Amino acid sequence: MTIPTSVLRLAVASIAMSWSATAVAAEPVDTILKNGEIYTIDSAQPWAEAVAIQDGLIAYVGTTEGAMALARVSTQVIDLGGRFAMPGLVDAHVHPIMGGLKTLYECNFEFTATPDEIAAIVAGCAARLPAGTLIRGGQWDSAFFESHPLESPRGFLDRVTDRHPVMLIDDSQHNAWVNSAALRMAGIDRDTPDPPGGRIVRDASGEPNGVLLEAAFRILLRKSLPPWTPEQHVAAAEAAARMANAYGITSLKDAGAYDEYAAAYQAVDAAGKLHLNVVTSLRTSNDRAEPLDYGDFEARRTRYASRHVYTNFVKIFLDGVPTPARTAAMLAPYVSDQEHGSTFTGELLLDPGLLAKDVTELDRRGFTIKIHAAGDRSIRVALDAIEAARRANGSSGLRHELAHAGFIDPADIPRFAQLDVVPDYSPVIWHPSPIISSIIAALGERGRHYWPTRSLLDSGALIAGGSDWPAAVPDQNPWVGLEALVTRQDPRGKTPGLLWKEEGIRLDEAVRIFTINGARAMRLEKQIGSLEVGKSADLIVLDRNIFEVPITDVGDAQVQMTFFEGSLVHVAPAVTSAGGGQTGD
């Protein structure tokens, strides 16, 4: 539960404050990091040499001399040798258990894989798995079938294996490519109607061609999948938490938590192995005509909360993605194509009146809502719903979020600050890349006006950043996202060019997006997000000072040590072999 923890933290924080204020109390501390270049995100003291830690909390930030005055015989002293340290990062939008399951159990290929490469990888998985076992895998890029026009996507996979159902997910995680065995497993045939908000793509003869878009995937296919076991969920949560720590992430928001996910985090936390804070944005069902069962969400937040698991959060889907699938709701029509014609603007998954009711009721009950709103029409409707909640409830202090809010009509930019709404910047693709090219193909020139970061910051909006892994990005690495917020260039150097370079921001602004802003989005800004006395000792040591290296080297930053609540939870292999934090590389 959150209450005992925060009460405890406040109590210890006030003691810690008095140490700092008196400066002569010289209470001994557990751990000291000294001789560093420490970036604090605290405007009162942006840089420091040393941090002292007691009982998982920061007891002192300042000079090495000041910190060493708090040392006793048993104090662990880590000499940073001039290395750079900063607060642990916050990933405000990620799907850790999906990523963990994918890493541990799925048939994986790169976004750039060709049909032949995919066939070879799936054939390899089929050779290892007993006949009849579902092969899950991915991810094909959103423009895959435009780049590789297969005669029959279903027939292509049937030739790889007809002995296993195969389900391959795209990079947006919204759409699936399946073989005939998977269609049979789901009971989908030529007579199955398209569900609301989804489409079974068909060939000229009316047979499903193996591509299932949005609700056709989510509703028709997903319900027939053999579920992952609780043990697999727990293993995935543990693996994902370790991977996050290795990137320097000490807090994150699961942007769409099923009950099984929330239960897995809770179990890992109970076992003492969850070395980060997790917000679970509890999923709501899509494509519905009825209001949510608010009492049920209240019961679930109580059921799944634990020391590091925060459950006062809900996720609502309002539209899809602005790729060639054309499922994001836009104000102006998509580029004309045969299938959609010239007036198609995408569809909302929820009636605007129903959304406003749900947002108002959840806000009244203390839930922070993350609304998936990718298109500019969807964003406007979501802002309208939050405005309705503010009118009905007054300011609740809850910072609701719009996930992927990249295509914002200029008229709506000031509304984020006015309504205290957080644009959840995810995935980390504010630079040229194949998925951006596919978006530009579907949206035309306006696709180049994606992610108005500078304009949002100048309007006073609080931006939070998230990887969205495993959607759209190969890993959870936040450092490439930080770099590209500044450069608007591909930090991996694969796709040339710039994406709307006028919207680039400074590195210190980008760092705030991934630290204190994310903390605010999690409602944990009193505990995390900066290095200040009384806050949780969540900090990371890097192999470089990101403010001194060329900006194009920031994306390659390696995290050498990650501390969570004062405990060392990740050490890079090179650092381990050299012993403690004393390497001089």
Ligand SMILES: [Zn+2]
């Ligand atoms: Zn997501």
